[in-house]
Amino acid sequence: MRAYRVTEIDISGIRKMFELAGEDVINLAIGEPDFPIPEEAKEAIYQALREDFTHYTSNKGIIELREALAEKLKKENGVDAGAEEIIITSGASEALHLAFQAFINNGEEVLIPNPGFVSYDPLVKLAQGKSVYYPLRFEDGFIPDIEDIKKRMSSKTKMIVLNSPSNPTGAVYPEEIIKAIAEIAEDYNALLVSDEVYEKIIYEGEHISPGAFSDNVITVNGFSKSYAMTGLRVGYLSAGDELLEEMLKVHQYIQASVNSTAQRAALAALGSKRFIENMVGELRERREIILKLLGGIERVRVNRAGGAFYVFADFSAYGDSQYLATELVRAGVVVTSGTAFGSLGEGFLRFSYATSRGNIKEGVGKLKGYLEDKI
Numbered sequence: 001m002r003a004y005r006v007t008e009i010d011i012s013g014i015r016k017m018f019e020l021a022g023e024d025v026i027n028l029a030i031g032e033p034d035f036p037i038p039e040e041a042k043e044a045i046y047q048a049l050r051e052d053f054t055h056y057t058s059n060k061g062i063i064e065l066r067e068a069l070a071e072k073l074k075k076e077n078g079v080d081a082g083a084e085e086i087i088i089t090s091g092a093s094e095a096l097h098l099a100f101q102a103f104i105n106n107g108e109e110v111l112i113p114n115p116g117f118v119s120y121d122p123l124v125k126l127a128q129g130k131s132v133y134y135p136l137r138f139e140d141g142f143i144p145d146i147e148d149i150k151k152r153m154s155s156k157t158k159m160i161v162l163n164s165p166s167n168p169t170g171a172v173y174p175e176e177i178i179k180a181i182a183e184i185a186e187d188y189n190a191l192l193v194s195d196e197v198y199e200k201i202i203y204e205g206e207h208i209s210p211g212a213f214s215d216n217v218i219t220v221n222g223f224s225k226s227y228a229m230t231g232l233r234v235g236y237l238s239a240g241d242e243l244l245e246e247m248l249k250v251h252q253y254i255q256a257s258v259n260s261t262a263q264r265a266a267l268a269a270l271g272s273k274r275f276i277e278n279m280v281g282e283l284r285e286r287r288e289i290i291l292k293l294l295g296g297i298e299r300v301r302v303n304r305a306g307g308a309f310y311v312f313a314d315f316s317a318y319g320d321s322q323y324l325a326t327e328l329v330r331a332g333v334v335v336t337s338g339t340a341f342g343s344l345g346e347g348f349l350r351f352s353y354a355t356s357r358g359n360i361k362e363g364v365g366k367l368k369g370y371l372e373d374k375i
Contacts (some may be wrong), residue, residue: 026363033228044268048261061088078212081238092222092235098247104129110159116339142169165198170305172205182210200226204306212321293364316347331370
């Protein structure tokens, strides 16, 4: 009864672990900031409801939000996109879906990072494309090697996916790497999809958008991570007119328009610079705590990543990643197996520190106790 394309994918490895988290289990798996949304966003929702702003909006989204995002992209990212070159989407997840559905044909190849975000490969398969993996290595700080990308390009390459700051590794790519990948995409007439949802959550380094260097870039972003608005499901993409119109076709038939009150909340959130400063400041402190705790576990290697809110730690000395992650649930802590992010995630566990300091300390403590009992 199933469509063939569905047989090619599985339930998200992150969601599988999330479902295992009971009341007495410390969840260090889910990538969701534990902060309330900005007060400005709350007030915007209340005001929208008072005004009965609860109906369809333009397919692309409300013009005020798109104009504000166009200004933001020019000022902060160096991306010259007008309001008509932006679509407001149901989270960054829909934006990725639109890009893949609009441009990938049967059998065309898409370069994606390994390890990389869990959605990339399934979305490629749903578009009937083929994933070609470029490696990210612990020894390189999980920064791509340009030669690895070059040798995977071919006449079948339709798209390259870039994610900085990265999920699951937290790596922030330097400008020369971003620019070089943009040049490779241009040389092969391939599209470059830049997933930038963690752009505001950076502790070391600087966020660089490839759209500042090239016109064949689809920039994907959202409000879930930077503004803790995961449940409101507001994302966006920007691209040139011709690219955008093709993605708009898909958007019109699967979404029509994004929740109207959530769009108002997103518009208000854009002015909440202090909110981001406070959240990133707290995340920075949590990062120091978890790095110290994990670094104190015998035979565990940690990488001091510059962004997002994850630690992708090497637990290969303790055996199979999926087995270890499953066993840790019994010990009272949920983490994500590195294999959820690709074959090169074997041996690694992903920890999210988008939770309280107390949860971090208790969760890593339970993990350490489990390992000590097994040694």
